[in-house]
Amino acid sequence: MNIHGLRLFYQVAKIGSFTKAAEIMRISQPAVSSQIKKFEHEIGIALFKQQGRRAVLTEFGESLATKAENLFSLENQIESYIDDYRKGEAGTIRIVATYLPANFLIPKWAATFKRENEKVNLVISTTNTKDAFEQLQHYKADIAIFGGGISERPEDIDWDELFEDELWFVVAPNHPYANQSVTLEEMVKEPFVMREEGSSMREHLFSLCHAHLLNPPKVALQFDGLSETISSVMAGYGANFISSLVAREYVERGQLARVYVEAVHIKHKIAICTRKEEKQSLLIKKFIETCKMKHI
Structure with missing residues (x-):
């Protein structure tokens, strides 16, 4: 379908005059009439009919004009969207x-x-x-x-x-290691509550044990979410290895306690x-x- 022809037709249908449409589009009135006749010939359906000295839309022409309005309105939206995206606005x-x-x-x-x-x-x-x-x-x-x-x-x-963010070992406030200094070997003998395999904290801890030639701790409880691991430790079971961004508020409120592991200072x-x-x-x-x- 000739989109240019459809656009000319839509302009005439919207304005209601071949002459005024030609003026707006800055082309001659005969050129508009000629292009629309070619468009009618292409689709094989009449778009205008004579009513006295005036050309008015056929029933199909009225329907097509409505659909063309939707099309060109969407075209304007797409152009605006592209422009906004190019400018970083959408x-x-x-x-x-x-x-x-x-x-x-x-x-x-x-x-x-x-x-x-x-x-x-x-x-x-x-x-x-x-x-x-x-x-x-x-x-x-x-x-x-x-x-x-x-x-x-x-x-x-x-x-x-x-x-960079510091990583902490944390336990419940009533845990024997709460606020105490212990060795890494002692710490990793505790059961740990951690997220699933593939989580960065778990990989950090296991790498730390490997670097110190220690067996990794037993992951006694495993959760998909970090908040669940914190809740379990707060409830009094096991230990966690966690970002200070997450743990700091709990420690300050006395819901968790740090364990100071000797010679271990890891940044996240x-x-x-x-x-x-x-x-x-x-x-x-x-x-x-x-x-x-x-x-x-």
Whole structure:
């Protein structure tokens, strides 16, 4: 179908005059009439009929004009959407994050970003470290926001580190090790409550044991969520190895207690990750900049 012909027809139908439509489109009236006749010939259906000295729409012409209005209205919306996206004012950002940033950092970052970018959709999902990188690598996410160790960084991922967070061993306040100094060997003899395999905290702890030639602790309880692991430890069972961002408030309220493990000082990196050597859209750049500014 000749879209140019349809557009000319729609302009005439909307204005109700071949002459006025020609003036608006800055072409001659005979040219408009000729193009519309060609369009009628192409589709094989009359669009206008003579009524005295005037040409009026046929029943089909009226129906087609309504559909053309919908089409060109959608075209305008698409053009506006493309323009907004190009300017970084509209679109969708797919964010995948590990548990720590998803629950303790991203909500504030997202709220700040949305206040200034209402047309942008943020789709945020929470998963473990392994799956977060896989989603980014397989183009299921635009950004991965990660909390973990640099050894877990895939080679095809660009890593923009925001800050480091200290990792703590924690137990219930009535635990014998609460607020005490112990060796790592003593600590890992305790039963641990942890998240599933693939979570960064679990990998951190097991790597720490390996580096000190110790057997990893028994994971006596395993949960998919971090809050469940904290609740179990608070209830008086086992120990946890956790980010200070998560644990600090519980420790300050006396719901958890730190265990000071001798010669163990581990940092947890918070980073924004993107695919290496991929040019980022203005929209994604704006979101990353918001995260950086919000952190400062």
